[in-house]
Amino acid sequence: MRGQGSPVGRFLAWGYLAILGMFFAVPMLAMARFAFQSVPTALLNAQTLTKGWSLEGLAHALSDPQIMAATRTSLLLVLVSIIVNLALLLPVAIVVEVSHPVLRPWVSAATLLPWVVPPVALVVGVAATFRGTVPWFLASPLSLAPFYALWAMPFTYRALENGLRSMHARTLVEASLSLGCSYGRTITRMLIPSLWPSMVASACLTAALVLGEFAFASLLLKQTLPTQMLNYQRSDPRGGLALALFVMIVTAALLAVGIAALRRRGMSLQATGI
Amino acid sequence: MTRGTALAQQRWAIIVPFAAFIGLFLLYPVAVVVYRAVTPGGSIGLDLLQAALQGSYLSGFMNSSLLSAVSAIIGGVLGLLLALVIASIERPRWLRSTLDGWSAVASQLGGVPLAFAFIATIGTQGILTKLLAGAGINLADLGVSVSGFWGLVVVYLYFQVPLMFLIMMPAVSGLRRSWREAAALLGASGWRYWVTVGLPLLAPAWIGGVLLLFVNAFSAYATAYVLNSGSQLVPLQIRFLLQGNVISGQEDLGYAIVTWVLVLLLAGLLGMAGLQRMSLRWLAA
Numbered sequence A: 001m002r003g004q005g006s007p008v009g010r011f012l013a014w015g016y017l018a019i020l021g022m023f024f025a026v027p028m029l030a031m032a033r034f035a036f037q038s039v040p041t042a043l044l045n046a047q048t049l050t051k052g053w054s055l056e057g058l059a060h061a062l063s064d065p066q067i068m069a070a071t072r073t074s075l076l077l078v079l080v081s082i083i084v085n086l087a088l089l090l091p092v093a094i095v096v097e098v099s100h101p102v103l104r105p106w107v108s109a110a111t112l113l114p115w116v117v118p119p120v121a122l123v124v125g126v127a128a129t130f131r132g133t134v135p136w137f138l139a140s141p142l143s144l145a146p147f148y149a150l151w152a153m154p155f156t157y158r159a160l161e162n163g164l165r166s167m168h169a170r171t172l173v174e175a176s177l178s179l180g181c182s183y184g185r186t187i188t189r190m191l192i193p194s195l196w197p198s199m200v201a202s203a204c205l206t207a208a209l210v211l212g213e214f215a216f217a218s219l220l221l222k223q224t225l226p227t228q229m230l231n232y233q234r235s236d237p238r239g240g241l242a243l244a245l246f247v248m249i250v251t252a253a254l255l256a257v258g259i260a261a262l263r264r265r266g267m268s269l270q271a272t273g274i
Numbered sequence B: 001m002t003r004g005t006a007l008a009q010q011r012w013a014i015i016v017p018f019a020a021f022i023g024l025f026l027l028y029p030v031a032v033v034v035y036r037a038v039t040p041g042g043s044i045g046l047d048l049l050q051a052a053l054q055g056s057y058l059s060g061f062m063n064s065s066l067l068s069a070v071s072a073i074i075g076g077v078l079g080l081l082l083a084l085v086i087a088s089i090e091r092p093r094w095l096r097s098t099l100d101g102w103s104a105v106a107s108q109l110g111g112v113p114l115a116f117a118f119i120a121t122i123g124t125q126g127i128l129t130k131l132l133a134g135a136g137i138n139l140a141d142l143g144v145s146v147s148g149f150w151g152l153v154v155v156y157l158y159f160q161v162p163l164m165f166l167i168m169m170p171a172v173s174g175l176r177r178s179w180r181e182a183a184a185l186l187g188a189s190g191w192r193y194w195v196t197v198g199l200p201l202l203a204p205a206w207i208g209g210v211l212l213l214f215v216n217a218f219s220a221y222a223t224a225y226v227l228n229s230g231s232q233l234v235p236l237q238i239r240f241l242l243q244g245n246v247i248s249g250q251e252d253l254g255y256a257i258v259t260w261v262l263v264l265l266l267a268g269l270l271g272m273a274g275l276q277r278m279s280l281r282w283l284a285a
Helices: A007-036 A056-062 A065-099 A101-116 A119-133 A135-139 A141-151 A153-166 A169-178 A183-212 A215-219 A225-235 A237-263 B002-038 B047-051 B055-088 B094-106 B111-122 B127-134 B149-174 B177-185 B190-218 B222-227 B234-242 B253-284
Strands: none
Touching: A007 A056, A007 A237, A007 B055, A007 B111, A007 B127, A007 B149, A056 A065, A056 A237, A065 A101, A065 A141, A065 A153, A065 A169, A065 A183, A065 A225, A065 B002, A101 A141, A101 A153, A101 B002, A101 B253, A119 A135, A119 A141, A119 A215, A119 B002, A119 B234, A119 B253, A135 A141, A141 A153, A141 A183, A141 A215, A141 B002, A153 A183, A169 A183, A183 A225, A183 A237, A215 A225, A215 B222, A215 B234, A225 A237, A225 B111, A237 B094, A237 B111, B002 B047, B002 B253, B047 B253, B055 B094, B055 B149, B055 B190, B055 B234, B055 B253, B094 B149, B111 B127, B111 B149, B111 B222, B149 B190, B149 B222, B149 B253, B177 B190, B190 B253, B222 B234, B234 B253
């Protein structure tokens, strides 16, 4: 910014940061207050500010049977999405980086495709195709998993590709094979352990994606945590907000772990398009 | 060569399931949508694609575009300013890295919890609404309601500004100090430097970033749905059509709308990719 050294410039810079900081902090604080304090906003003043704080709302929400069922569904979806995603992409990334670099641009482009088709658009196609031909497939909430795995592809593939490149996988594999190690052993003993950070990063980001995805689940009438959270909030606004805040903190923590793991390898998350 | 043979034998066993997965769960549904959009009543025609841009659907596209454009441009300006400010502040070293990490998280937040947070802030029972009312300012009179146009813009800025910051930070760091010193030596004022050197150099990255923000806002669903499920925005109209709430004869309209959305998003993302490449070339020179 101009006036790097000038006091006026510095004042403006810090003032801007302070205003933006408030814009980002106030909604979270307001949400936390609403979630954990039972005093209505209308009665809030200097005397009541310290009264009525408790975690009751959250406890209430978490013990709701429908929320519990939705949480189980969402956790199962997280697990299945991560497994499907890595099971598909890990071998592909290894093949492309180690032995078939010719395929690199094709595979790279293919993994970016899901990014162009957002959930709210793909859901129309899914309803038009699978609903008529394989209704049993869409009947299960687990049918969301392949699609979540799909939307996790752009960042998962980039994380794996980056991991393989930064360890010079091709050279290492050649060295390992020429020393007489078998292919299977090279992959299980060398590539997978070295790729562990990439896998953890993409698993965290996939989990955050699944825990936050609303459009696709809602339009296919599936009771996942985000969709059930909205239903629940209608009957218990305070508990609903407490639950939302809780889920948001969990999601943010997952994102932070995933992003930190990517950052350590010099990758940024600017174009992942969750 | 063992390396070649072992993986070469298995490469199809690995590539084919991957391709089949993308084909089945992504390309096939999209192809069916586009096919139905261009073949209304069984023969090729553009009637549906035209109908999807008329009446309330046209206003849906207009509203969505306006909302996305306004939130992308405001988010773009605020995000750029944030990047410039952070680049100018050297002292607490942790500031930049903290903000980097925080932005990466915040740019991905959204959905139901974010909408709830803003209801608790600027909703009718929101704490800021009450606080301002106490000071004699009525948010509703100013046209800011959490379910209205400006309310949505404000909520979207919560993820748009951090996203723009992430996009602009590498470009802003790419501006060399020596360019600025050279400009100063040639007699250019700080203002002149920004207008003729700094901002033009940042322009491709910025425009590309705004396109990405536009796409991001256009396809956002959850926040808009929670705050105002009745508003005329394309994603909410898609929901309406999908659930069969339509006049007979319009069932296929959803396919045409989705086709237009995909065209718009693809154009935006391709434009963004091109501009990002240009920016990289300019700033890496």
